[in-house]
Amino acid sequence: MARQVQFDRTGGPEVLSLREVEAGTPGAGEALIRVDAIGLNRAEVMYREGGYFYDPVFPSTLGYEAAGVLEAVGEGVGGLTVGESVGVVPAFLQSEYGTYGDHVLVPASAVVPLPAGTDPVKAAGVWMAYLTAYGALAESGQVRPGDHVLITAASSSVGLAAIQVAHHIGAVPIATTRGAGKKQALVDAGATHVVVTDEEDLPVRVKEITGGEGVRLAFDPIAGPGVETIAQGIAPGGSLVVYGALDPRPTPLPNAHSFPALSTSTYTLFEITTDPERLRRGIAFVRAGLSSGSFDPVIDRTFDLTEIVEAHHYMESNVQVGKIVVTVTHGNEAE
Template identity: 80%
Template sequence: MAKLVQFDRLGGPEVLTLRDVEVRAPGAGEVRIRVDAIGLNRAEIMYREGSYFDRPVFPSMLGYEAAGVVEAVGEGVDGLAEGDPVAVVPAFLQSAYGTYGDHVVVPAAAVVPRPAGIGPVPAAAVWMAYITAYGPLVEAGQVRPGDHVLITAASSSVGLAAIQTARHIGAIPIATTRGAAKRQRLLDAGAAHVIVTDDEDLPARVKEITGGAGVRLAFDPVAGPGVEAIAQGIAPGGTLVVYGALDPRPTPLPNAHSYPALTSRTYTLFEITKDPERLRRAVAFVNAGLASGSFTPVVDRTFDLGDIVEAHRYMQAGDQVGKIVVTVTHDAASD
């Protein structure tokens, strides 16, 4: 039997239930993994609440990331074998697959070898964050050494990965946070500058930091009316990338009457993870950063799988700096 987290209705963390479910064999193109650690993401809160673009099919699993060991491979799977240490990349819909469990089946296309020397907990904290940062900064945005990059809500796992990615490129990361409590932690994480938006004027501080030039790229998960202030700090010809929707209010499109000419676009990591060639490049880039020490996943706190409700409550409170990871303890007798 496998232990899987499922839910039968939309709602708060309390709808999540840990259940015993029959372990199934992987089908064609699938892999079954013995899970050791699970990375949590805000997308899973939205999915659980019904505000995500993908709607649950009950009883629904959830979860995009995990690290563990291959238990079995399905027909047509090449390059993966029983016993391989691996990690799961977000490359599927939660309505079809999920990673919240001790034994899970996922598409082989979403499984990558675990980098050498990386344990299960940090490995579960890598792929959502670093691929989300890689797409806009490296592949689409082509940020260059010396460019300023504005990273809003920077204390999230993606924000911290974006800080490290900008540093890896040679760019200058400017981080934002609402309150002063996280300022020093963001500086310690590699931010060249931190703007506390509750206390400081965002566009004015950006212009001050950049000598009036503005940033080449702004990377924002919040959306909503706040993008207008962000746009005012972008250099002419720069790019505004909105990759989330933490603010449910309508997001205005920056226009030529108020701002310099800029490109405004949305982004999702599925642009990378569902394209095999782009995913190959992203994995190579992230692995190189991990191997060199430029990339170090920041784990804020770990929870046991049996405490998944508390883990979701903690994530929803939004006080963490970095990733929340759920660990899985295996009973040799039951395995």
């Protein structure tokens, strides 16, 4: 038997419950993971609430990321060794697979071998954040050494990863935060400049930082009407990449009569993780950054799997800086 988090209706964190279920046997193309740590993501909150881009199928599990040990593989799976440390990459629908449990089945194509001895808490905070930042900043080829990059809502795990990815490329990260309370944490995390948007005029401050030119790329998870303000700080010919929808209001296309010419696009991690060749490049990029020390996931706080409701409440509080990770205690560890 396995313990897995499931829910039967959309709603707040209280709809989540930890249940005993059959662990299952991996089918063709699947892998069974003994989970040691789970990385939480805003996408899972939206999915639980019924506001994600696809709907739950009840009873539904959830979760995109995990780190643990490979326990079994199904037919046709190669390149993986039972007993090795692995991570799980977001490359599937939560309505079909999930990582919130002590033993979970996932597609083998979403399993990445990790070096022996890898800290599972750190490993659980890698793939969603760094592959998301990699796709927009590096895979696209839009960001080059010396470019300025604007990273909004930068205290999130993706925002902090984007700061590190920008440095890895040789670009200059400008981070934003609404209140001054997180400013020092962003400086400590490597932001070259931090703009507190409740106190400073974002376009004016960006132009001051960039010598009047503006940023080459703005990387934004918020969307909504605020993109018009962001656009005013983008250099002519630059790019606005929207990768989230934290603001549910309609997102306008910046008016060509008001702003210099720029390209606007939406972006999701699945553009990388569902394309085997792009995923291979992304994994190689992230591994190189981890090996060199350029990438170091920022872990804000950990919870136990039995505290999953509290963990989701904490994520919704928006006080965290970095990744929230849920750890899993197995029976033999508790004895």
